[in-house]
Each structure stands twice: as structure tokens, then as C-alpha cells.
Amino acid sequence: xxxTAMAANVAALLKERKCRISVVESxxxxxxxxxxxxxxxxxxxxxxxxxxxxxxxxxxxxxANEEVSMMRGSCEEYALAAAKIIKxxxxxxxxLCETGASGPSKNSYGDDAGHCCxxxxxxxxxxxxxxxxxxxxxxxxxxxxxxxLDLLEATLRxxxxx
Numbered sequence: 001x002x003x004t005a006m007a008a009n010v011a012a013l014l015k016e017r018k019c020r021i022s023v024v025e026s027x028x029x030x031x032x033x034x035x036x037x038x039x040x041x042x043x044x045x046x047x048x049x050x051x052x053x054x055x056x057x058x059x060x061x062x063x064a065n066e067e068v069s070m071m072r073g074s075c076e077e078y079a080l081a082a083a084k085i086i087k088x089x090x091x092x093x094x095x096l097c098e099t100g101a102s103g104p105s106k107n108s109y110g111d112d113a114g115h116c117c118x119x120x121x122x123x124x125x126x127x128x129x130x131x132x133x134x135x136x137x138x139x140x141x142x143x144x145x146x147x148x149l150d151l152l153e154a155t156l157r158x159x160x161x162x
Contacts, residue, residue: 003142006149007035013156014045019093019122021152022086023049024062026073027102027116031145047090052082052099062086074100074111076127079119087121094122094156098148104135113137116144120155 014021023033029051036046050061055073058064062085071078079097087095096118103113114132119125128151132143 003031003035003145003149004038006146006153008039010149010153010156011036011039011042011045013153014094015041017093017156020045020047020090021094021096022047022090022092023095024082024086024097024099025049025051026053026098027100027107028098028141028144028148029102031141032096032098032148035145035149047092049086049090049095058082063089072109074107074109074115074117076117076119076129079117080121080125080127083119083121083125094120094152096120096148096152098144100140100144102140102144103137114140114143116140116147118144118148118151120152122155123159124155126151126155 025032052058055069058069068081079099083095083097098118100116101107101111101113106112113135116130119127130147132140
């Protein structure tokens, strides 16, 4: 399924529930946010976020404390911490963070290309790790964005009221 169609499903759920979301991305390079923003009426559910690609960006854009700023970036713990920070800063109902190694080589933490962690925080919190086993940078970026939107949709459906 293409990202726009996936984002439309997420957007419909967020709009229906009158929920707002914030997003922190790294190795997906903005594809998650762009997909969510491509849906008409995005201002009703998308508040903001950023592409946080370095430790300097963590400090400057997230205002992360020293512990989070120095945390290993491509891990579930960091993804969940960043999601919590952006959720609190932007006062949203939900937040999503994606972080990983798009490739074609290992990232600075030693993770192989195709490694990605995704975290969601809201009424529930969860984090997952995926491995594509691919060195294809653009392919990985699209896969990470797709996995993030898929996880977000599944999480929203799991927490569906009624």
C-alpha cells in the first residue's frame, strides 16, 4: 500500500477521535510527516515535529536533557523517550518516533543498514524494532515510513473506543 493511502487511514482515525499527533523522524527523512500532511484537513490532527538526525538536533530541537541527548539513537528506549518529549512539548494526544539506519552502511551506533526502531506514545506506549536486511537507502526510508504508519494505524485501532 502506498504511503498516502496508509496516511489517509491514520488521518481518518485521528480525525474521528479528534486526536492530534506529533512526529519525530530520523532515518525516514520526513516521509512519515509528509505522508500525514498530504491528506486534506491535516491541520486538524497534525501539530508538528521534526527530523532529528543528530545529537545536536536532539538538544536544540527536542530540548532533550543530557541523558536523552547522549542516549544511543537507534534503539527502542531512545525512540520512546523522543516520542514522549515531542508529545509533551506539542501537547498532542499521540506521538510517534522513528530512528534507525537507512544505509547503505552502518550508522554511527554500529547498526546495520535496514535497522529501525519505532515508538508510539499516547494512551498506550510501545516500541518495536524492524530489520529489512537491505543496504538500499531509499528503499529502507520508504519501508521505515510504511512500518511506522502501519504500527500507528494498528495502535489507534487497538485503542478504539466502543
